[in-house]
Amino acid sequence: MTKMMTGAKMVVQALIDQGVEVVFGYPGGAVLPIYDEIFQQNHIQHVLVRHEQGAVHAAEGYARSTGKPGVALVTSGPGATNAVTGLTDALMDSIPIIVLTGQVPTFMIGTDGFQEADTVGITRPCTKHNWLVKDTDRLANTIHEAFHVAMSGRPGPVLIDIPKDVQFAKGTYSEKAKRTSHYAPQVKGDINMITELAEAMATAKRPVFYTGGGVINSGPAASQLLRELVEATGFPITSTLMGLGCYPASGPAWLGMVGMHGLYQANMAMHGCDLMINIGARFDDRITGRIDAFSPKSQKAHIDIDASSINKVIRVDMPILGDVANVLEDLLKVWKAQGGKTDKEALAKWWKQIEAWKATDCLGFTQDGPIIRPQHAISRLEALTKDHDRYITTEVGQHQMWAAQYMGFEAPNRWMTSGGLGTMGYGTPASIGVQMAHRDALVINVAGEASWLMNMQEMGTAMQYRLPVKQFILNNERLGMVRQWQQLLHGERYSQSWSEALPDLVKLAEAFGAKGIRCDNPDDLDEAIREMIAYDGPVIFDCLVEKHENCFPMIPSGNAHNEMLLANAQVQGGITGTGAVLV
Amino acid sequence: MSALNIKKGASSHSAYDLRSTFGDTIEKHTLAVIVENEPGVLARVIGLFAGRGYNIESLTVAEIDHTGHRSRITIVTTGTPQVIVQIKAQLGRIVPVHEVHDLTVEGPSVERELALFKVGGQGDARVEALRLADIFRANVVDSTLESFVFEITGTPEKIDAFAELMRPLGLQEVARTGVAALARGGDSHV
Ligand SMILES: Cc1ncc(C[n+]2csc(CCOP(=O)(O)OP(=O)(O)O)c2C)c(N)n1
Numbered sequence A: 001m002t003k004m005m006t007g008a009k010m011v012v013q014a015l016i017d018q019g020v021e022v023v024f025g026y027p028g029g030a031v032l033p034i035y036d037e038i039f040q041q042n043h044i045q046h047v048l049v050r051h052e053q054g055a056v057h058a059a060e061g062y063a064r065s066t067g068k069p070g071v072a073l074v075t076s077g078p079g080a081t082n083a084v085t086g087l088t089d090a091l092m093d094s095i096p097i098i099v100l101t102g103q104v105p106t107f108m109i110g111t112d113g114f115q116e117a118d119t120v121g122i123t124r125p126c127t128k129h130n131w132l133v134k135d136t137d138r139l140a141n142t143i144h145e146a147f148h149v150a151m152s153g154r155p156g157p158v159l160i161d162i163p164k165d166v167q168f169a170k171g172t173y174s175e176k177a178k179r180t181s182h183y184a185p186q187v188k189g190d191i192n193m194i195t196e197l198a199e200a201m202a203t204a205k206r207p208v209f210y211t212g213g214g215v216i217n218s219g220p221a222a223s224q225l226l227r228e229l230v231e232a233t234g235f236p237i238t239s240t241l242m243g244l245g246c247y248p249a250s251g252p253a254w255l256g257m258v259g260m261h262g263l264y265q266a267n268m269a270m271h272g273c274d275l276m277i278n279i280g281a282r283f284d285d286r287i288t289g290r291i292d293a294f295s296p297k298s299q300k301a302h303i304d305i306d307a308s309s310i311n312k313v314i315r316v317d318m319p320i321l322g323d324v325a326n327v328l329e330d331l332l333k334v335w336k337a338q339g340g341k342t343d344k345e346a347l348a349k350w351w352k353q354i355e356a357w358k359a360t361d362c363l364g365f366t367q368d369g370p371i372i373r374p375q376h377a378i379s380r381l382e383a384l385t386k387d388h389d390r391y392i393t394t395e396v397g398q399h400q401m402w403a404a405q406y407m408g409f410e411a412p413n414r415w416m417t418s419g420g421l422g423t424m425g426y427g428t429p430a431s432i433g434v435q436m437a438h439r440d441a442l443v444i445n446v447a448g449e450a451s452w453l454m455n456m457q458e459m460g461t462a463m464q465y466r467l468p469v470k471q472f473i474l475n476n477e478r479l480g481m482v483r484q485w486q487q488l489l490h491g492e493r494y495s496q497s498w499s500e501a502l503p504d505l506v507k508l509a510e511a512f513g514a515k516g517i518r519c520d521n522p523d524d525l526d527e528a529i530r531e532m533i534a535y536d537g538p539v540i541f542d543c544l545v546e547k548h549e550n551c552f553p554m555i556p557s558g559n560a561h562n563e564m565l566l567a568n569a570q571v572q573g574g575i576t577g578t579g580a581v582l583v
Numbered sequence B: 001m002s003a004l005n006i007k008k009g010a011s012s013h014s015a016y017d018l019r020s021t022f023g024d025t026i027e028k029h030t031l032a033v034i035v036e037n038e039p040g041v042l043a044r045v046i047g048l049f050a051g052r053g054y055n056i057e058s059l060t061v062a063e064i065d066h067t068g069h070r071s072r073i074t075i076v077t078t079g080t081p082q083v084i085v086q087i088k089a090q091l092g093r094i095v096p097v098h099e100v101h102d103l104t105v106e107g108p109s110v111e112r113e114l115a116l117f118k119v120g121g122q123g124d125a126r127v128e129a130l131r132l133a134d135i136f137r138a139n140v141v142d143s144t145l146e147s148f149v150f151e152i153t154g155t156p157e158k159i160d161a162f163a164e165l166m167r168p169l170g171l172q173e174v175a176r177t178g179v180a181a182l183a184r185g186g187d188s189h190v
């Protein structure tokens, strides 16, 4: 069935046909026809953010917590340029979002018209794909195609730039099924390579599963299969920052997070293993540390949907191109058909070694004295919220790493952090996106005071839509992670890493109409957190913590996994040399 | 655990130390990339090379199938074996890219480039230029009393050689198309 309608109506119709329920956006001249259509319908809810960056991060939060694509709608020029950080964030973390931008009318493109920007040019390197639609007849198909591209293969952000005359003009609406794309990434893994891996699993003496965001992106079935595989083999498992929740933190095989601020036992297991099974992770530099000392004695398998991730930084012996869920299903079958064997004796020895590493208790700390230690704050937050239907977003910095270390995630899509780009200002709008998707859940943004200020205007959005997001701010009055690096790498010269002239966060909460809670006493902490949870509305929680705490363990840039710092005492002098040029 | 002594002034290695375990020899490869001929597709390919620091030695592009809207981009690039593999994988994930072929490894192939040379001069030099052009099977496509424009096709090496010979004979201007290449034999890529 084909229908004639305006481009603006097509946009709304296509979104409805794609099953979209929420759009995060901000109007302007170049998208007014679309806003007019949004006004005249009741299928899609529009959430008015306070800044376009917020719209994109909110769409990301929505997508990361549901597995469904998130949608943002912004105007041309500044609206589009404000979306760039969110697009890049989504690209780095492989998050499926669709961003619709308005554009000056086609006949004005190239004339430096008011609020004209070369949006497809600017966003080409920060989207998986983008389109400028110059013909209303092609608009609906392009939108359907955009959803397909965003969701298939390695997911990612896409953008559609729609000139205003295309929104006004009439054209034929084509339905979802009429897609004509050739884009269809391979999902099934090579069975020979899978068989080789199954054989390696049967004889491995010191195996480890190294999992990442790809497991979560592959969908809940992938996490389920991973759990079966871990249980059946008894192999230890670690995960990157992006993969937390794909295997339950309470599971017996869990080592904790790997990487620069990963747990001692996880990094040591990665270093000492003889078989590394990478499932949906990408050997990021935060994980590998020094490349030429990375897991020197292991055979490596790598399951990834993106061919360009395989052999990019670390050479692997068993590359398996395919979707995680697909490959894991085959792997389980093949390994079971081979008799489901493992080297039990060697595994028992391996686990003994791992237990010895665990005994280091690398996250151990004591809360003494009158000042709240940030690790304590996160531990109490974890203890008091873990039994809730809980979703956690974060900002970027020390607080983010402490949250990853001290909180436990039992299921995928419950931990939504900016990993690849490390975007301060991501957490607040992301928490709004999450709460829109899970209205009755407890959604907490674990924040640092500096990051939080970057998109705090979105508290207005939370108020308007009655989204009871909890902003749990570890306030060290420092750009803590920067301060830590300056202490370790720059001779304790603390250049510009103070949060000066901070607003009174409780008064700020009240100014927004939210609830403000301040806590600076360890004895009051539990009660204050309970008060935050119980409050039926947005809360800004100002948790005043120790100002000079460092985040450990830490593998300083340029060190190997077995060269971890576990405490301040180990840092003698500064870190200099080539390591110092690294980020 | 060995306690790490990070002493002042000590050097440490780079986390981005990509001195690869893959071999360091620089290789030259000719890639044929079949793309949807849609706006911006060339910018995507070039942007990929610029953004990730890959080399482009030569690049040619034209639509080869007007009804199917397919273009063929021929890229000559250099890099270590690992970089070449990365380039192909990165090209392959651009959405409007249909196929990526490495003609250098997929079997024998032919490569041709077309060039126009403007050579000015009189007397013996002029005669010599004409004689050499004949040997190189270059055609004269324009001539005045003081100049010739030669058209020559061949491998880039042949064209380089011709340029070297023309230089002392009054070479004034050169235009080269870049390499077009096809696999030999009956198999077709498009
Ligand atoms: C947009 C952006 N700008 C700068 C940085 C660099 N950066 C990383 S962590 C950090 C400090 C964060 O401070 P805060 O939010 O208070 O967190 P803390 O480390 O104190 O917990 C900075 C400036 C960044 N990641 N993102």
Ligand SMILES: [Mg+2]
Binding pocket: A397, A448, A449, A450, A474, A475, A476, A477, A478, A479, A480
């Ligand atoms: Mg801080």
